[in-house]
Amino acid sequence: MSEAQISLSHICKVFSLGDVEVKALDGLSLGIRQGEFVAIMGSSGSGKSTLMNILGCLDTPTSGSYRFESVPVETLNRRQLADLRNTKIGFVFQGFNLLARTTALENVELPLLYDRHRIVANPQARAIEALQRVGLGDRLDHEPNQLSGGQQQRVAIARALVTNPPIILADEPTGNLDSRTTLDILALFQKLNRDGLTLVVVTHETEVAKYAGRLIELRDGVLLRDEINRQPRDAQADLAVLTGEVSDEAA
Amino acid sequence: MRLHKLILVALKSIARNKMRSLLTMLGIIIGVASVITMVALGEGSQKDIEGEVASLGTNLLMVRPGSIDTGGVRGGAGSRASLTMKDVARLEKNATQLRWVSAEVRASGQVIAGNNNWNTTITGVSPDYLAIRNYAIESGTFFTARDSKTRAKVAVLGKTVADELFPDSDPIGERLRIRNVPFKVIGVMAEKGQSSTGNDQDDIIFAPDNTVLYRLSNGKTIHDISASAISSEAMDAAKEELTTLLRSEHRLATDAEDDFIIRDQTEIVEMATQVTGTLTLLLSSIAGVSLLVGGIGIMNIMLVSVTERTREIGIRLAIGARPFDILAQFLIEAAILSLLGGAIGIFSGLSAAWGVGSLLGVSAVVNPAVVLTTVLFTGAVGVFFGFYPARKAANLNPIDALRYE
Ligand SMILES: Nc1ncnc2c1ncn2[C@@H]1O[C@H](COP(=O)(O)OP(=O)(O)OP(=O)(O)O)[C@@H](O)[C@H]1O
Ligand SMILES: [Mg+2]
Numbered sequence: 003m004s005e006a007q008i009s010l011s012h013i014c015k016v017f018s019l020g021d022v023e024v025k026a027l028d029g030l031s032l033g034i035r036q037g038e039f040v041a042i043m044g045s046s047g048s049g050k051s052t053l054m055n056i057l058g059c060l061d062t063p064t065s066g067s068y069r070f071e072s073v074p075v076e077t078l079n080r081r082q083l084a085d086l087r088n089t090k091i092g093f094v095f096q097g098f099n100l101l102a103r104t105t106a107l108e109n110v111e112l113p114l115l116y117d118r119h120r121i122v123a124n125p126q127a128r129a130i131e132a133l134q135r136v137g138l139g140d141r142l143d144h145e146p147n148q149l150s151g152g153q154q155q156r157v158a159i160a161r162a163l164v165t166n167p168p169i170i171l172a173d174e175p176t177g178n179l180d181s182r183t184t185l186d187i188l189a190l191f192q193k194l195n196r197d198g199l200t201l202v203v204v205t206h207e208t209e210v211a212k213y214a215g216r217l218i219e220l221r222d223g224v225l226l227r228d229e230i231n232r233q234p235r236d237a238q239a240d241l242a243v244l245t246g247e248v249s250d251e252a253a
Numbered sequence: 254m255r256l257h258k259l260i261l262v263a264l265k266s267i268a269r270n271k272m273r274s275l276l277t278m279l280g281i282i283i284g285v286a287s288v289i290t291m292v293a294l295g296e297g298s299q300k301d302i303e304g305e306v307a308s309l310g311t312n313l314l315m316v317r318p319g320s321i322d323t324g325g326v327r328g329g330a331g332s333r334a335s336l337t338m339k340d341v342a343r344l345e346k347n348a349t350q351l352r353w354v355s356a357e358v359r360a361s362g363q364v365i366a367g368n369n370n371w372n373t374t375i376t377g378v379s380p381d382y383l384a385i386r387n388y389a390i391e392s393g394t395f396f397t398a399r400d401s402k403t404r405a406k407v408a409v410l411g412k413t414v415a416d417e418l419f420p421d422s423d424p425i426g427e428r429l430r431i432r433n434v435p436f437k438v439i440g441v442m443a444e445k446g447q448s449s450t451g452n453d454q455d456d457i458i459f460a461p462d463n464t465v466l467y468r469l470s471n472g473k474t475i476h477d478i479s480a481s482a483i484s485s486e487a488m489d490a491a492k493e494e495l496t497t498l499l500r501s502e503h504r505l506a507t508d509a510e511d512d513f514i515i516r517d518q519t520e521i522v523e524m525a526t527q528v529t530g531t532l533t534l535l536l537s538s539i540a541g542v543s544l545l546v547g548g549i550g551i552m553n554i555m556l557v558s559v560t561e562r563t564r565e566i567g568i569r570l571a572i573g574a575r576p577f578d579i580l581a582q583f584l585i586e587a588a589i590l591s592l593l594g595g596a597i598g599i600f601s602g603l604s605a606a607w608g609v610g611s612l613l614g615v616s617a618v619v620n621p622a623v624v625l626t627t628v629l630f631t632g633a634v635g636v637f638f639g640f641y642p643a644r645k646a647a648n649l650n651p652i653d654a655l656r657y658e
Contacts (some may be wrong), residue, residue: 060571061652081575088573099568113572
């Protein structure tokens with residue numbers, strides 16, 4: 003595996019608002035290998051979401067090139083990009099982006115219904131399974147406005163997981179979760195990561211970043227820090243301690 | 254995404270805005286309802302006319318005096334624009350292609366029986382007339398050739414006349430006066446009912462041709478000749494023979510135009526059909542315009558819907574919907590909206606057709622082909638007018654759609 007799964011070179015993203023030009027990303031180069039767990043940090047407005055949108059093939063860079071599994075993304079047409087988003091990438095949005103007036107189950111099922119390559123035999127069963135993994139097995143028929151912020155966030159995570167993509171891009175996936183649920187999700191992520199899934203997670207919590215194997219920090223659209231975390235924390239172990247504490251207190 | 258899922262999504266979205274959907278469909282509903290009503294009534298009345306014409310008699314040929322107006326020189330020297338009993342006699346004697354021949358002489362006037370009186374038409378015919386016109390006697394008898402020869406003062410009453418003049422008694426054998434001429438009632442006709450034009454076909458008195466001609470009319474000219482060809486295959490031959498015999502009887506020069514007009518059932522049907530056909534065409538084009546307006550209404554509401562649901566489109570694109578999936582989703586929604594309008598339109602159109610039909614005494618005919626065409630057409634209207642909004646939705650850029658507020 004010489005070539006990285008994700009490879010960005012000299013990516014710029016410029017938003018022009020009338021006369022003012024905002025350089026959200028300024029010549030960013032970055033490679034991510036399959037099976038990595040990358041945490042992206044940076045202050046608000048540093049370009050994290052902009053980077054994620056480009057990685058997720060939702061947005062195109064102003065300049066620079068992006069290769070996904072060796073394929074230059076700029077050569078793909080709209081249909082090919084749609085298929086790529088559907089089968090290769092699980093995306094968790096910062097603002098959840100769930101379909102309103104649609105149950106959690108239907109929301110999670112949706113990516114499978116758009117999958118033309120691998121016809122899924124029982125999309126509903128797969129969706130239920132994904133929701134159970136994020137601890138929402140009892141909220142299948144709730145619509146987004148009947149769910150708490152943290153629950154909506156977990157539905158969004160389940161929707162990203164359900165297609166078994168090789169890579170998950172999550173923008174603040176634990177931003178609305180308490181420490182216990184955060185650990186649940188991180189444990190799930192780490193388990194998937196051990197099975198070969200690539201994870202790119204944006205977070206502003208240093209605590210969360212400690213569970214990743216690599217830490218990237220952005221500032222004003224440029225790479226400030228990119229270092230390997232030799233000893234990531236184990237979410238499963240921390241979870242055991244936490245629940246142990248809880249049961250100790252209860253006793 | 255598979256079709257049934259797309260349909261489900263579309264139905265959900267339509268159901269979410271019930272009032273708006275209904276108002277949008279209104280144009281289509283009105284258009285389709287008027288098409289269906291028009292066609293049902295048009296075909297119904299045409300069928301009524303055909304049935305009526307068929308009931309006029311089998312292989313009926315009708316001769317009237319006059320020439321077909323071609324705008325050129327009319328009837329040459331020696332032509333008489335009239336028919337007489339001599340023409341009838343000639344046909345009875347020489348025609349080989351005609352089974353029955355009867356004169357028709359009409360007079361109208363007051364008829365008095367006891368204390369009752371009634372204004373009606375007295376038609377003088379030969380005994381063959383019953384067979385020519387498929388008429389039947391309910392009670393008593395019809396007159397005979399002998400009655401005709403002797404100008405016998407006998408009358409056969411239509412049901413209406415019988416009821417008016419003899420409300421409480423059996424008219425057979427009773428006496429009545431037609432324009433002061435005394436007649437004896439010998440029979441009553443079976444009931445015929447109303448014609449499609451609303452005429453009461455039972456408001457009539459039949460009497461022998463010569464009796465009416467000499468006692469109630471001018472003693473010279475008759476109004477029509479009705480005849481029956483020997484078979485339906487012989488219709489053309491019979492027409493030719495009629496023409497030849499009447500031309501020779503009228504001593505027309507070879508280059509002179511006919512001074513009579515022969516009509517058969519098909520021509521009568523054609524005439525009636527032409528009128529209803531023009532009417533149907535006119536009303537159908539009005540219906541077409543309202544379908545067009547309905548289609549534009551659908552386009553308008555679909556554009557609104559696409560704008561409202563920009564974020565939803567963004568989400569769908571982001572999780573891997575192809576542009577075609579989005580296109581299909583909105584096209585199907587437009588088509589369903591239109592088809593639903595079409596279905597309601599068909600239903601209300603048929604109800605209206607039956608309502609109006611029974612009010613006017615016209616039957617409404619449901620033509621499955623027309624219903625099917627309408628369904629296909631409304632579906633096409635939906636797809637056509639839904640295409641622009643749907644394409645607009647499909648061409649959205651995922652990130653722009655997601656950011657839309
Ligand atoms: N659509 C846009 N139009 C104009 N400017 C934009 C747009 N999207 C982002 N920006 C600008 O680009 C910069 C980076 O934005 P971005 O959303 O990537 O930040 P972020 O790191 O995700 O911040 P946060 O932690 O608050 O989510 C910001 O200065 C923002 O104002
Ligand atoms: Mg962000």
